[in-house]
Each structure stands twice: as structure tokens, then as C-alpha cells.
Amino acid sequence: MPEHDLLYPDPYLPPTFAGDPRTPPPRRLRRRDDLDDAGPTAGVLDAALGDDQRWSTWSAVEKGQRGPEPRPDWVVTADAAVDTELGVLKTGKEADVFLVERAVPDDAAQRTLLAAKRYRDLDHRAFRRDTVYTEDRRVRRTRDRRALDRKSRYGRQVAAGQWAAAEFAALGELWSAGAPVPYPVQIDGNEILMEFVGTSDGVAHEAAPRLARTRPDPDLLASWWDQLRDGMAVLARLGYAHGDLSPYNVLADGDRLVIIDLPQVVDLVANPFGTELLLRDCRTMSAWFAARGLETDADELFALLLAEAW
Ligand SMILES: Nc1ncnc2c1ncn2[C@@H]1O[C@H](COP(=O)(O)OP(=O)(O)OP(=O)(O)O)[C@@H](O)[C@H]1O
Ligand SMILES: [Mg+2]
Numbered sequence: 001m002p003e004h005d006l007l008y009p010d011p012y013l014p015p016t017f018a019g020d021p022r023t024p025p026p027r028r029l030r031r032r033d034d035l036d037d038a039g040p041t042a043g044v045l046d047a048a049l050g051d052d053q054r055w056s057t058w059s060a061v062e063k064g065q066r067g068p069e070p071r072p073d074w075v076v077t078a079d080a081a082v083d084t085e086l087g088v089l090k091t092g093k094e095a096d097v098f099l100v101e102r103a104v105p106d107d108a109a110q111r112t113l114l115a116a117k118r119y120r121d122l123d124h125r126a127f128r129r130d131t132v133y134t135e136d137r138r139v140r141r142t143r144d145r146r147a148l149d150r151k152s153r154y155g156r157q158v159a160a161g162q163w164a165a166a167e168f169a170a171l172g173e174l175w176s177a178g179a180p181v182p183y184p185v186q187i188d189g190n191e192i193l194m195e196f197v198g199t200s201d202g203v204a205h206e207a208a209p210r211l212a213r214t215r216p217d218p219d220l221l222a223s224w225w226d227q228l229r230d231g232m233a234v235l236a237r238l239g240y241a242h243g244d245l246s247p248y249n250v251l252a253d254g255d256r257l258v259i260i261d262l263p264q265v266v267d268l269v270a271n272p273f274g275t276e277l278l279l280r281d282c283r284t285m286s287a288w289f290a291a292r293g294l295e296t297d298a299d300e301l302f303a304l305l306l307a308e309a310w
Contacts, residue, residue, distance in 0.1 A: 056081035056102055057188050067184045068172045075185055076102045076110045089207050095119045099205060113196040113205060114185060119160035160190045167263035168192050179234040180258050197251045197258045212247035221294050227257045228285060229301060236308035241266045241278035247288045268309050278305060
């Protein structure tokens with residue numbers, strides 16, 4: 001958080017945070033089921049937050065950290081909203097993705113599901129190592145060593161934040177241009193909150209499967225290919241290639257394809273490997289569709305996208 005934030009509290013912050021933006025996360029005492037009659041008084045609500053809950057972080061982030069306008073009407077912006085972690089969608093080496101509900105208690109109209117992608121900074125592991133050394137006097141470490149560790153830890157934190165920022169920016173630009181990507185709701189440090197791609201009946205939630213796991217019939221396969229080409233064309237027109245496109249980074253949301261995982265989005269002009277990466281994206285996707293029985297031509301797709309880019 002920049003220093004001026006500490007000196008001049010953000011007027012957008014809700015009352016519970018307004019006094020001091022450094023206020024630690026709310027106490028987490030009870031589970032969501034106990035929320036029922038929690039009134040609007042901050043103290044009461046704090047005590048009602050469960051282990052897996054926090055105040056909505058919407059008001060705590062600055063305007064530039066929120067998704068592009070016009071904002072979809074499902075985005076919950078109320079100060080009274082609570083974020084509840086409902087489970088893990090996927091853990092990975094660099095990031096974990098969680099399912100989060102953002103909702104105003106007792107207001108069914110203000111309830112939404114989000115995917116929270118959290119980039120890892122590996123801070124925790126390094127911290128534990130530090131503690132072990134500090135406690136063992138025979139293995140005292142030099143200041144330099146400690147400083148170096150602090151620096152690398154800091155470096156990893158910064159790197160995680162930069163990946164998140166890169167992906168958030170890409171999602172916003174692509175969404176605004178009409179590409180089939182999840183709407184990015186906000187970014188807060190290492191965490192991106194975005195549209196949850198999947199279905200829910202209010203009780204059971206199901207994330208859309210990765211394309212790799214699907215077995216579409218020929219009509220759907222053909223439709224998906226068209227959607228993929230059109231989606232890639234939007235990126236190309238903006239001068240981008242996905243850079244890591246694969247059937248694992250495309251979700252099948254019913255009949256609709258959604259492209260995800262965009263931290264490494266490649267600038268076709270500035271990046272010397274731009275066109276190479278675009279060709280690789282074309283080949284990877286084309287191969288998957290071909291294996292499912294659609295006649296595809298990676299080179300043709302590549303040529304079409306290059307024409308869009310220039
Ligand atoms: N918006 C979303 N809605 C639903 N599920 C999502 C969403 N974003 C990500 N996921 C799930 O989380 C998985 C990992 O997301 P993503 O590919 O962005 O992260 P990653 O760190 O690259 O993970 P991986 O190494 O598995 O590719 C996706 O394959 C998908 O199953
Ligand atoms: Mg991925």
C-alpha cells in the first residue's frame with residue numbers, strides 16, 4: 001500500500017476500515033450459517049464472520065483496481081457485502097483458484113459467485129526457515145544473509161503481484177474489446193477476483209470443465225472452433241497472442257467457450273517471439289480440435305490472425 005494511503009484514509013472505504021486502512025482483517029469467529037440476524041453494526045458483524053469469511057474487499061481497493069466500465073449488473077459493490085470462501089477450484093504451482101461468494105447477508109438480489117485467483121509468493125516457506133535459524137544460536141546467520149533472504153522474499157512477493165497485475169490488465173482490456181474472457185471484478189495485491197465461469201443453483205456450484213475434458217458432438221465442436229477463432233481474432237486485433245493457449249486454458253461453459261489464464265499475454269509487435277508463440281497457440285488448439293474430428297488448419301488460422309494483427 002503506498003504511503004499516502006496510510007496518511008489519508010480513502011473516503012471510499014467503508015466505516016469499518018475508514019479510521020485506519022491498516023486495520024487487520026476482521027476477526028473470524030463463526031461460520032456463515034451463524035450470520036442470519038447480524039445487524040449492520042460493525043462490531044456485531046465482525047463477530048459473525050466465520051473462518052472462511054471477510055468483509056468484501058470491493059471498497060478497500062482503489063478505482064483503478066476495479067474492472068472496466070460499464071460494469072456488469074451482477075457485480076456486488078455494497079459495503080455490507082461479505083466474501084465467503086466456498087472451496088478450491090484448482091491449486092497450482094504459481095496460483096491457486098478459489099470459489100468465493102460475495103453477498104449481502106439476507107439480500108438474495110446481491111449475491112454473486114467469483115473465482116479468486118491468488119498468485120503465490122512462497123513467502124510462508126521462507127519465513128519458517130528464518131524462524132528456525134533465529135532460534136538456533138549455533139547457526140546464527142549474518143546480516144547479509146538475512147538481508148538477502150528478505151530481498152528475495154520481497155522479490156517473490158513483487159513478482160506474484162506483477163503476474164496478477166498483468167493478468168488483471170489483460171482481462172480488462174480483452175473483456176472491453178468483446179473477447180470471451182471472465183469479467184475481472186477487482187485486483188488486490190496477489191489476488192484477482194473475476195467472474196466465476198460455471199453453473200450454480202444457489203446450493204451446488206459447478207465450475208465449467210476445461211476444454212480438454214469435454215467430448216462435444218460435431219455441431220458443438222464446430223461452433224467452439226468458430227468461437228475460438230473469433231476470440232483469438234479479438235486478441236490479434238489488439239496486437240496480442242495468448243501465449244499459453246491450450247485445452248486446459250479454455251473453459252467450456254455450456255455452449256460458450258471462455259479463454260482464461262492470461263498473465264503472459266504476448267505483444268505480437270514488441271515481443272520478438274510473438275508470432276512464434278501465436279503459431280504455437282494455433283497449432284496446439286488446432287491439434288485438439290482435429291483429434292476430436294474437426295478438419296482444422298493451423299496455418300490458415302495463423303494467417304488469418306496475422307492479417308487481423310496487421
Ligand atoms: N473464472 C473462472 N471460473 C471458473 N473456474 C476457473 C476460473 N479461472 C480459473 N478457473 C479454474 O482454475 C484452473 C486454473 O486457472 P488458471 O489456468 O488461470 O491458473 P494456472 O495457475 O495457470 O493453473 P494451471 O497451471 O492449472 O493452468 C482452471 O483450469 C479452471 O479450472
Ligand atoms: Mg492455466
